[in-house]
Amino acid sequence: MGNGGGQEETKKAGQWEERYRKYRSAVFAIAYRMLGSAADAEDVVQDVFLSVPDARPEGADDPIRHEKAYLSRMAVNRCLNLLNSSARKRETYVGPWLPEPLVRSEDDLPEEAAERGEAVSYAFMVMLEKLGPLERAVFVLRETLGYDYEAIAGLVGKSEANCRQIYSRAKRKLGDGAPVREPLGLEKQRSLARRFAESFREGRTQELVRLLASDAVLMTDGGGKVRAAINPIYGRDRGLALLAAMAKGSMKGARFEEVAFGGGIGLAAWQGDRLHAVISFDWSGEDEPLRNLFTIFNPDKLARIRPRLAGEEVVKDRT
Structure with a gap:
């Protein structure tokens, strides 16, 4: 009797582990793109x-016989609840609220990397903040994960026609904005990130002028915890002034490391062994490549990002 119970528990544990291994990355992809936080x-x-629930024999009454759809629906519902509950916090947040970059680990398997969303640019994640929770769910499922409207309707509990309307409304809100995929290859991004780090540290203004687009936008996220610009900075001249203040102030003497953030290359700025900031870029072209620059200073977000950085092989700036 006791042995039979033990065998049943072992079987259930094996089913749980198999389900987790098979669908974890798909569930994570939905949750990260909806929430903008890898930790959440x-x-x-x-x-x-x-x-x-415990697995049951296959049959009409089996609640998880279509496992991926079932798990996805659970993830969407939980994310909608979290987004609705955090709406007021976002409204009272000091300065821009920036998503936590998805730091790629060397342990990520190729199939996991694909579903976790490495090809989705950080700039695109920032743009998703313009959408309401339901709009974001429908848009993420349709635009970045390729779900058809029938599947989306089942996941969000709306009709197909309603989902089409929600998606169209989300598209209008976002406009042409940031692309889903990074426009530049990783080697090009790596080269530009190094140029930026060197120019920033050495105060080479003319090189920064060449890197910044004339209509560049700089956003910093301090969360009211540390000093940061509380409004987006528009234009090359104002952007240069902000970068100069950062270089002479809190980021003076910072050591930069290149880090794989999602589908692109970003920078981690260290002061000794303390992670001071993470920087993400939105590169748009060869002549005036830097369209948007996003810098996270909020120590709460950095505390959640740092452990993954510590376990990743990064290319240290040795220049």
């Missing part, structure tokens, strides 16, 4: 899989 997405993943 990981929490959703854990919550979803721990909440899955």
